[in-house]
Amino acid sequence: MTTHRNGIPSTEWSVQDGRLPADPLALLHDWMPADTDPDRPVATLATVDETGAPDARAVLLSSYRDGVATFHTDTRSRKAAQLHARPAAAVLLAWSATARQLVMRGSTTVSSRAEQSAAYARRPRYLQLLAWENSDATAELDRHAREQRWAEFDRDHPQLEPPDTWIGFALSASELTFWEASPIGPSRRARYRLEDGRWAHACIAG
Numbered sequence: 001m002t003t004h005r006n007g008i009p010s011t012e013w014s015v016q017d018g019r020l021p022a023d024p025l026a027l028l029h030d031w032m033p034a035d036t037d038p039d040r041p042v043a044t045l046a047t048v049d050e051t052g053a054p055d056a057r058a059v060l061l062s063s064y065r066d067g068v069a070t071f072h073t074d075t076r077s078r079k080a081a082q083l084h085a086r087p088a089a090a091v092l093l094a095w096s097a098t099a100r101q102l103v104m105r106g107s108t109t110v111s112s113r114a115e116q117s118a119a120y121a122r123r124p125r126y127l128q129l130l131a132w133e134n135s136d137a138t139a140e141l142d143r144h145a146r147e148q149r150w151a152e153f154d155r156d157h158p159q160l161e162p163p164d165t166w167i168g169f170a171l172s173a174s175e176l177t178f179w180e181a182s183p184i185g186p187s188r189r190a191r192y193r194l195e196d197g198r199w200a201h202a203c204i205a206g
Contacts, residue, residue: 001047001099002079003182013178014180014202015027015100015178015188015189015190016181016182016188018028020190020201020203022199022201023199024067024176024190024192024199024201025066025067027101027176027178027190028064028067028102028176031095031100031102031178032062032064035062035063035064035065035122036122038124040060040061040062041059041061041093041094041095042058042059042060042091043058043059043061043069043071043091043092044056044057044058044059044091044094045057045058045059045071045090045091045094046089046090046091046092047079047082047083047088047089048082048088049078049082050082050085055078055079055082057078057079059071059073059079059091060127061093062119062168063115063119064098067154067173067176068170068172068173069091069167069170069171069173070111070115070118070119070168070169070170070171071091071171072116072120072166072167072168072169073167073169074131074134074167075164075167075168076135076165080167080169081100083169084087085137085159086158087107087108087109088105088106088107089101089105089106089107089108089169089171089189090104090106090110091103091104091171092104096163099180099181099183099187100178100179100181101179101180102176102177102178103172103175103176103177103179103180104171104173104176105170105173105174105175105176105177106171106172106173106174106175107171107174108170108171108172109127109169109170109172109179110167110168110169110170111168111169112168113133115168115170116162116166116167116168117161117162117199119168120161120166125163127163128160129154129160131154131162131163131165131166132153132157132160132163133149133150133153133156133172145174156158169195173194174193174194175191175192175193175194176191176192177189177190177191177192178190178191178192179206180206181206186205186206187206188203188204188205188206189201189203189204189205189206190202190204191203191204
């Protein structure tokens with residue numbers, strides 16, 4: 001047994017080798033980076049719009065803990081409106097270097113203000129500024145005006161707190177599907193579903 005970089009014991013579970021744990025959180029602990037890792041995985045967040053049609057966009061995974069993934073956005077955004085109306089969502093994470101993918105499906109809730117502030121503090125300066133300046137009004141300006149406004153705001157605000165429009169969502173997984181490729185054979189998926197408080201899993205075609 002080795003130790004994962006976030007300090008959680010690692011059993012190096014692999015979808016391909018067949019040694020699947022009864023609890024998918026063991027796999028998640030192996031696959032997910034530490035919250036403090038600056039190389040955050042980009043995720044695809046899928047939601048449902050007002051007509052019932054699917055919608056999707058890339059988001060930055062803010063944190064992961066015990067089957068709950070968090071991400072942050074603007075309260076005025078399309079995804080925030082959709083999640084308030086219909087909290088069901090899915091998140092797809094992909095690691096091209098290790099030929100792995102993970103799909104988390106479940107229900108979302110608004111994360112605590114303390115969690116939102118902590119996530120904002122971990123953001124690099126550029127993303128902290130973007131939370132303030134990423135508005136439709138700014139988008140309507142030409143490039144020179146946008147960059148000038150950005151530079152002035154950056155200069156005038158050496159220290160930033162999250163704006164009132166900063167919001168976090170926590171997705172609690174009820175279904176997890178792990179995909180892993182093999183360089184010499186077929187890929188395979190391990191699908192876990194939460195049923196009556198217990199995880200049931202099966203291996204399915206990749």
